Amino acid sequence: MPAFAGAAAMADGHNGTAVLEVQGLTKHFPVRGGLLPGLLSERRFVSAVDGVSFSIGPGESFGLVGESGCGKSTTARLIMRLIEPDRGSIRLRGVELTSLSEAELRPHRREMQIVFQNPYASLDPRMTVEQIVAEPLLTHHLVPRRQVRGRVMELLHAVGLNPYHLGRYPHQFSGGQRQRIGLARALAAGPRLLIADEPVSALDVSIQAQIIGLIQDLQEQYHLSLLFISHNLSVVKYLCSRVGVMYLGRLVEVGTAEEVFERPRHPYTRALLSAIPEPTVEQPRERIILSGDVPSPVNVPRGCRFNTRCPYAERICREQEPVLSDLGHGQRVACHLVAQGRL
Numbered sequence: 335m336p337a338f339a340g341a342a343a344m345a346d347g348h349n350g351t352a353v354l355e356v357q358g359l360t361k362h363f364p365v366r367g368g369l370l371p372g373l374l375s376e377r378r379f380v381s382a383v384d385g386v387s388f389s390i391g392p393g394e395s396f397g398l399v400g401e402s403g404c405g406k407s408t409t410a411r412l413i414m415r416l417i418e419p420d421r422g423s424i425r426l427r428g429v430e431l432t433s434l435s436e437a438e439l440r441p442h443r444r445e446m447q448i449v450f451q452n453p454y455a456s457l458d459p460r461m462t463v464e465q466i467v468a469e470p471l472l473t474h475h476l477v478p479r480r481q482v483r484g485r486v487m488e489l490l491h492a493v494g495l496n497p498y499h500l501g502r503y504p505h506q507f508s509g510g511q512r513q514r515i516g517l518a519r520a521l522a523a524g525p526r527l528l529i530a531d532e533p534v535s536a537l538d539v540s541i542q543a544q545i546i547g548l549i550q551d552l553q554e555q556y557h558l559s560l561l562f563i564s565h566n567l568s569v570v571k572y573l574c575s576r577v578g579v580m581y582l583g584r585l586v587e588v589g590t591a592e593e594v595f596e597r598p599r600h601p602y603t604r605a606l607l608s609a610i611p612e613p614t615v616e617q618p619r620e621r622i623i624l625s626g627d628v629p630s631p632v633n634v635p636r637g638c639r640f641n642t643r644c645p646y647a648e649r650i651c652r653e654q655e656p657v658l659s660d661l662g663h664g665q666r667v668a669c670h671l672v673a674q675g676r677l
């Protein structure tokens with residue numbers, strides 16, 4: 335067992351029984367540069383995910399937020415090992431996944447299922463709903479063959495679909511219904527962890543609330559741990575008990591949803607939250623407009639990655655990269671000034 339096993343869980347306030355523990359997860363993608371590839375080009379890398387650590391307890395919902403391109407979705411794919419990490423540890427119910435072969439990984443992968451932003455792209459258009467939902471049941475031999483149809487109907491009922499949908503194809507459904515099919519297929523595998531990667535951002539606003547409510551119901555009914563990835567902070571605030579904020583491939587703040595949303599400490603978190611419409615007029619929140627764009631992940635700024643946009647940046651911020659410091663109550667923040675008690 336690696337020396338850091340359980341460290342992320344305990345730092346997050348768990349007692350070591352986390353369903354998922356991610357420690358030091360890192361992925362850099364090579365990119366080509368220069369006019370003559372292979373001759374004048376230097377080897378450069380996109381720093382997609384860099385040393386990310388967090389854990390999710392049983393039945394807990396953990397939200398991962400940040401601007402587009404900050405590494406949230408890559409983190410999800412690394413956890414599923416849909417792409418291979420360069421470094422780091424991924425432990426699912428205590429089992430280290432990064433060292434497993436594809437065959438060894440299969441039973442563990444069943445325990446973590448993912449639903450994507452675009453369910454249409456992840457549903458085989460040539461398969462009926464019955465075939466799509468039955469596939470995990472048959473692949474993993476989860477129920478006797480003669481009980482498969484009954485189980486599929488149970489799952490369709492759980493996600494709000496009807497038996498007459500069994501013989502239909504994905505193109506015959508709306509976006510919201512396709513997301514329900516994706517959820518039924520994910521549940522069919524009997525997961526302990528559900529990863530939802532921007533599951534409602536492609537849906538009409540009127541449908542989003544229905545799917546969010548459904549995910550919440552299913553999480554409770556099936557005792558799921560949830561990793562919910564979204565750029566929509568209002569949804570994360572509503573759904574998640576803990577939150578991690580990512581910027582340029584790094585976690586900059588982790589804590590309970592209450593702490594992070596009510597008392598954000600990292601300047602980037604404060605700026606993100608200041609953009610949420612204020613629910614009350616009595617306590618108007620000052621809108622913080624960040625200067626400049628998010629730097630390219632190919633040219634990550636030296637020191638604190640946020641220093642090029644941070645209104646409080648000092649010399650130390652441009653020289654040393656801050657690490658996540660534990661502020662107590664499971665809240666961790668990567669900022670020199672916060673660590674020094676000056677912010």
Ligand code: SF4
Pocket residue numbers: 600601602638639640641642644645646647648651656668669670671672
């Ligand atoms: Fe801003 Fe410095 Fe804190 Fe980074 S370390 S968030 S630049 S104050």
